[in-house]
Amino acid sequence: MKIVISGFYGLGNTGDEAILEAIIDNLRAELDHPEITVFSLSPEKTAKTHNVKSVYRGWRHDNRKKIKALREADLLISGGGGLLQDTYPTRFLFGPLPYYLLIVFLAKLCGTKVMFFSQGIGPVNTTWGKILMKVFANMADFITVRDQYSKELLHKLGVTKPETVVTADIVFAFKHKVDDACFDSLPLKGDEKLVAVSVRPWFHHEEYYSQLAEALDRLIEEETITPVFVPMEGHHDVRASKQVIEKMKRKDACHLLGPDFTPNQYLHFISRCRMTIGMRLHSLIFSALTGVPHIGISYDKKVESLLKRSGMWEYSFRLGEIDVERLIANAKYVLSHRDQLSEIVQKNAESMRKDAMENIRLLKEKFLVH
Known part of the structure; x- marks a missing residue:
């Protein structure tokens, strides 16, 4: 199975890097030799740390590589973490919420299935953010969220087409190793x-x-x-x-x-x-x-x-x-x-x-x- 993972990776945030490690470790434990590509701001470091393929996540370059990875993939995992929120300024194509939803849109254009994975949703307070969520989040094929609040917010925002299941943050499945x-x-x-x-x-x-x-x-x-x-x-x-x-x-x-x-x-x-x-x-x-x-x-x-x-x-x-x-x-x-x-x-x-x-x-x- 070929999987692309999109999230807040390669930026040095410990929580998000723990999310990525937990996803990769558990995919490898549960699937038969998955081929994993991660969209990362530090693709070389991410590739070396996790022994995966990695593509630069931003729009400034490597867009052909992103499209190629999505076309070849069976599944885009969007998540985990709090990706879909507009706490930080959200303009037409800038900010986390439009970025991650445009990756979802790109995946669907490439014919790739999409799963929102262990996400925490919100806050989404801007009119533009609410429009984007209603239009693009409904393109996901399946959604898991890490708390009940996130599920309720999705429904409030009009995201009702894909099935949504409350789970927990994937870091609770992190494989702890002794390291002093x-x-x-x-x-x-x-x-x-x-x-x-x-x-x-x-x-x-x-x-x-x-x-x-x-x-x-x-x-x-x-x-x-x-x-x-x-x-x-x-x-x-x-x-x-x-x-x-x-x-x-x-x-x-x-x-x-x-x-x-x-x-x-x-x-x-x-x-x-x-x-x-x-x-x-x-x-x-x-x-x-x-x-x-x-x-x-x-x-x-x-x-x-x-x-x-x-x-x-x-x-x-x-x-x-x-x-x-x-x-x-x-x-x-x-x-x-x-x-x-x-x-x-x-x-x-x-x-x-x-x-x-x-x-x-x-x-x-x-x-x-x-």
Whole structure:
């Protein structure tokens, strides 16, 4: 089976690279020698990392190669991740939403089947975005989404022609390998009470940097934690992490991981932490996947949906609604009830792992030629 994968790949986002690795690993485990081509912004690196064919994803060049790959393919996998949204400016042909839908349109022109795979949909608020969704998303042959909110939004947008099934983020089917590279990069003694911290820039929301800094200072003093900042998207998250650290009185007790580790290396580091305080969706998914209790800061419905499914929403906050004293109290509770909460998270994560594998089973059922 020849498969093209289209997504936010080759741009250094840990969550999206974890999605790609999980898709490829599970396709190879479940299909008989699939031929995989990935549309990537760093095609040489993607090809080398995953032993696949790769074509430059943008419109500036290699369009003939994209068309050739789609013509030869049996299936275009669009996803996973939050591709179809207009949070970022969406103009006539620019922005993520028109890009991914035009790839779908191109695939259909080439006679190729299309599956939206484990996607998180929205927000879609612009008139142009809504028109594009109604016209082009209905061209998909089959859709799986990672949460109920995404399914409801698709129907609200008029995307009703293909069947839509709620599964889970494919990263819940990620194959975790032991790799201590992150630990080896830090001056740790081995007996620290590690707390993974994942922050990101989000438009004009900078007030939470000070709130998180205050909470971490208190937790260092009262719970003797060692916060380790995990940058899930390169220099963007390094910069946001440094903003928090600079506002802390106990910055001497913190560490900041480098931005160039693999998804598995970050995941393995998080797996050995006592707790995660995270904003990035996939820092929380990594935590859930490895049974690490977590407090989320939700800037988007996708984060809130995940926290409700993992069982940790009651300890978490929406961005803009953080109460520092309650954050400290919740963190203390999570740390003191770590084992109990870990069991709950593991149970919920196992359910989501089964749902994640449904993405592969349904792909085989709908598109595999017997």
